[in-house]
Ligand SMILES: Nc1ncnc2c1ncn2[C@@H]1O[C@H](COP(=O)(O)OP(=O)(O)OP(=O)(O)O)[C@@H](O)[C@H]1O
């Protein structure tokens with residue numbers, strides 16, 4: 001073993017130079033903050049004057065003395081539990097429709113995908129108008145069918161469905177993901193199935209679905225992580241309050257208010273760690289369950 | 302222009318796989334060395350160690366007496382042609398060929414001059430402004446060659462450069478590479494699967510198996526005097542016939558067939574104590590002849606065989622039959638008309654056979670000399 | 676004899692006829708299915724597009740018309756000056772310039788730095804590459820809010836609050852998703868190409884610049900568009916870090932505008948549309964690169 005720097009080691013060093021920006025960024029913006037926030041979650045840190053160790057007080061208060069914490073957790077779980085199955089199923093259904101030979105299919109794909117690229121305050125404003133009980137399009141349209149529309153964003157029972165409804169509009173993003181993977185399924189599989197006498201539905205159920213399970217898995221994992229972090233729409237559509245009656249007070253919004261409005265940073269960071277742990281456990285469960293239903297063809301790269 | 306030496310070179314991957322063991326080679330200036338061997342035997346690995354793309358696990362590698370182990374590829378002054386050409390798809394032919402020169406900070410007009418010279422040599426003048434995508438396979442190969450000659454590198458490495466071409470183009474490019482080498486006289490190492498390429502282009506052939514050199518020698522030498530059964534079987538097509546048997550009473554006995562062995566061969570077999578031992582006899586198909594007319598039928602060396610398959614390959618016909626339970630292929634002139642099922646007399650040209658120690662597979666040499674390798 | 680032949684012939688004819696019927700049947704069935712599919716997709720497209728039409732239509736109405744019941748689908752008169760009024764009602768030109776500045780910097784940083792990092796992970800062998808890349812991927816699982824609060828602390832200690840640094844600087848240290856996307860793309864470039872360049876005398880940095888960058892152009896376009904979208908639509912970052920109105924971005928400006936306009940839906944919709952327009956235009960011109968990003972994702976997992 002030569003100890004001096006030979007060119008292969010030099011090459012290795014160059015490799016580190018290439019990833020150096022990421023390493024620095026990882027330490028400064030991810031690992032460092034993680035460690036800091038973990039430590040600070042056991043303090044009464046308020047960014048300016050105090051940072052005293054308080055043990056598990058923050059965590060204890062969260063679980064025992066903070067109703068809003070439970071409300072925000074409930075709201076978030078509600079949103080995740082309904083929006084993810086709906087958007088996943090919707091995206092798969094849509095991609096199945098769009099995976100056919102129909103005139104103008106490229107045009108349709110474009111149309112369905114468009115809402116997925118739109119985001120930000122403009123979209124939230126648009127939906128506030130669409131869902132406006134008096135002047136909005138949604139209730140107008142429901143009125144054509146004689147259905148009296150709810151008060152949506154003004155009715156605590158309907159705010160979360162409203163957000164889920166809005167989420168469904170942009171289901172085209174997931175659709176493209178599924179479409180790409182459906183188009184990767186070999187034609188010969190379908191031909192073999194036809195020879196075996198499978199109907200269109202059976203082909204979809206027993207070939208398409210199993211073949212795209214890796215993407216379903218990927219989609220579910222990422223949208224679960226995303227779903228728990230719902231914030232912007234709730235912030236904008238409730239003017240940063242989480243109302244009415246805290247029905248849009250999602251976990252991150254509550255955390256935001258704790259951190260940046262009352263500057264209860266230690267408390268907020270304890271909240272963030274609870275969220276992290278929840279998301280982590282759910283991801284692990286997902287990974288553990290995956291072998292039961294996710295079908296990987298051939299070996300992994 | 303250079304001399305290269307590899308001494309006891311080993312390559313281990315992940316500490317488990319040994320891809321190359323104890324590789325020793327000394328190449329004279331201007332030689333054209335061809336590396337052959339079955340897939341996975343370590344040919345590419347040897348080439349890539351010479352290029353500096355793989356680290357040498359142990360051993361030494363010199364160019365012109367200078368140890369190269371720790372020199373990065375760019376400072377080894379070598380050029381390499383890859384199997385899939387590895388042309389930069391976003392650059393024109395000109396830029397592809399000029400790339401190395403630009404990096405080495407050659408003057409603009411010098412680059413132009415050299416690229417144009419190379420392009421002329423390879424007949425690429427008209428294509429200089431095209432991108433690789435707009436070229437045929439043969440043209441791409443030419444560009445890859447051009448790219449490696451513009452730099453006047455000391456050493457020229459080629460890893461199966463012709464294997465992606467069709468048979469006719471391969472034949473043509475083979476001649477062209479040979480011509481190029483005649484002109485430039487750059488020391489070259491060439492890896493191939495194709496025996497014909499090896500036989501026709503090489504000044505010396507290296508046959509490898511499982512990472513170990515089996516034999517090094519001039520093409521004719523390797524063909525005529527294979528060091529062991531592997532080389533005998535690998536070089537030459539159709540493959541050499543091998544028969545297991547033993548020497549009894551001056552005859553080689555294969556099952557129930559007895560063949561007379563010439564006295565000179567008997568002499569050294571006897572001297573080295575192989576009489577009565579298990580041996581393998583190797584004979585090339587072209588050294589098995591068809592006896593016509595039947596008047597020689599009584600001779601000991603004529604063997605009555607039932608032809609199973611007869612294959613016309615052009616100038617020759619291959620006759621498949623059995624010697625006892627062992628397969629035998631004879632290559633005879635195609636004018637001889639033999640049909641399957643026919644019984645014919647075949648005879649062995651016993652002056653051209655080789656005897657191998659059955660266990661070790663090593664050829665028994667006339668003289669008890671030291672092994673000549675390297 | 677003849678009778679047998681005739682019978683056989685008849686049988687054959689029947690068989691052919693039934694086969695024809697079978698294929699005709701399949702044909703009509705397929706046509707019908709395709710028609711149903713087309714109708715479904717067309718109806719769905721109208722549904723998907725109606726919010727956007729509603730936004731356009733509302734933005735052109737007078738406030739009186741917005742408030743009429745039932746709402747009108749077409750504006751009775753087209754008040755194009757709504758747009759001018761909207762633009763002048765708030766310092767939208769400042770917002771626009773600010774947003775463009777931030778977005779450009781973020782796009783440049785994302786494209787160059789992520790490409791650099793991804794090259795290192797894909798094409799330069801070094802010790803620990805696999806583990807480090809696994810860490811890159813796993814950071815995608817960390818909920819953003821966990822690092823958001825400590826990052827805020829970091830930036831405030833650096834005196835970066837109320838500057839663009841917190842919005843721009845992180846883009847120059849790589850993002851896990853883009854690194855993953857680009858590495859995926861780099862993996863499709865044969866190693867021989869890199870090796871040939873090495874032998875020609877190029878260093879890895881040179882290879883990245885002269886071969887890596889040009890050959891990954893399509894993937895870089897995807898990164899550019901995604902990061903453009905991200906920076907353009909970012910609401911949370913500016914909300915957290917910018918205090919002076921003169922520094923506001925369009926998203927933040929629109930949120931303020933929303934507060935000022937109350938329910939002046941025509942102006943709000945005009946503002947929203949103006950803010951969304953660049954993204955919509957980008958989408959129609961560079962759809963291919965949006966889709967490619969998605970294909971790279973679905974191929975990767
Ligand atoms: N990077 C690597 N890691 C681990 N093993 C390797 C690596 N590269 C090559 N090997 C192994 O080393 C051995 C020799 O490979 P090499 O590519 O040199 O064969 P080859 O003679 O060129 O074969 P072919 O004719 O098919 O190109 C093979 O068993 C191969 O699996």
Ligand SMILES: [Mg+2]
Pocket residue numbers: 344345346460
């Ligand atoms: Mg090889």
